[in-house]
Amino acid sequence: xxxxIEFRGLIEPALAALxxxxxxxxxxxxxxxxxxxxxxxxxxxxxxxxxxxxxHEVIGxxxxxxxxxxxxxxxxxxxxxxxxxxxQSNQRAHTxxxxxxxxxxxxxxxxxxxxxSASAEHIRAVGEGILKLLGGRxx
Numbered sequence: 001x002x003x004x005i006e007f008r009g010l011i012e013p014a015l016a017a018l019x020x021x022x023x024x025x026x027x028x029x030x031x032x033x034x035x036x037x038x039x040x041x042x043x044x045x046x047x048x049x050x051x052x053x054x055x056h057e058v059i060g061x062x063x064x065x066x067x068x069x070x071x072x073x074x075x076x077x078x079x080x081x082x083x084x085x086x087x088q089s090n091q092r093a094h095t096x097x098x099x100x101x102x103x104x105x106x107x108x109x110x111x112x113x114x115x116x117s118a119s120a121e122h123i124r125a126v127g128e129g130i131l132k133l134l135g136g137r138x139x
Contacts (some may be wrong), residue, residue: 001134005127006080009120011072012056016103016119017112027062031104033057038100042093055100059107059119079130092129099125135136 013099019027034055041048053076099122106114 004075005123008072008075008079008138009123009127011068011075012059012123013120014115015060015065015072016107018065019059020107020110020112020115022064023059023062023107023110027058028104028108031107032056032057035097035100035104042097044068047093048068052096059103062107072099084134091129096122130136 001059004029024085034051038048038051038055041051063069099118102118103115103122106118108133
């Protein structure tokens with residue numbers, strides 16, 4: 001699992017930076033809709049795994065690099081179960097939601113470096129949390 005998280009930490013910030021320079025208004029609108037759905041689910045204390053996956057997929061699509069997006073799709077599949085566990089905590093869901101807001105803000109401003117930074121911080125925090133969660137379960 002650490003290798004998967006490390007790979008994600010290398011690729012997703014680069015995708016976010018590319019997406020910031022290539023994203024369409026329609027993709028930004030879709031990300032806003034996804035974020036609104038995530039907010040509704042967090043308020044209702046429901047998990048938002050599908051919306052979380054779609055949020056990252058839209059960013060991948062916006063980057064317009066099919067090879068990177070295809071590689072990440074495999075990683076997202078591997079992480080599905082741990083992502084579900086991660087989002088079961090309302091506090092972790094709120095933290096992830098805040099990170100998505102920062103990423104969307106950077107993308108909306110077409111700021112590649114801010115998108116890279118926000119994505120890197122999000123992936124780092126989630127990755128560390130998932131490893132702790134899995135370590136606690138297995139140890």
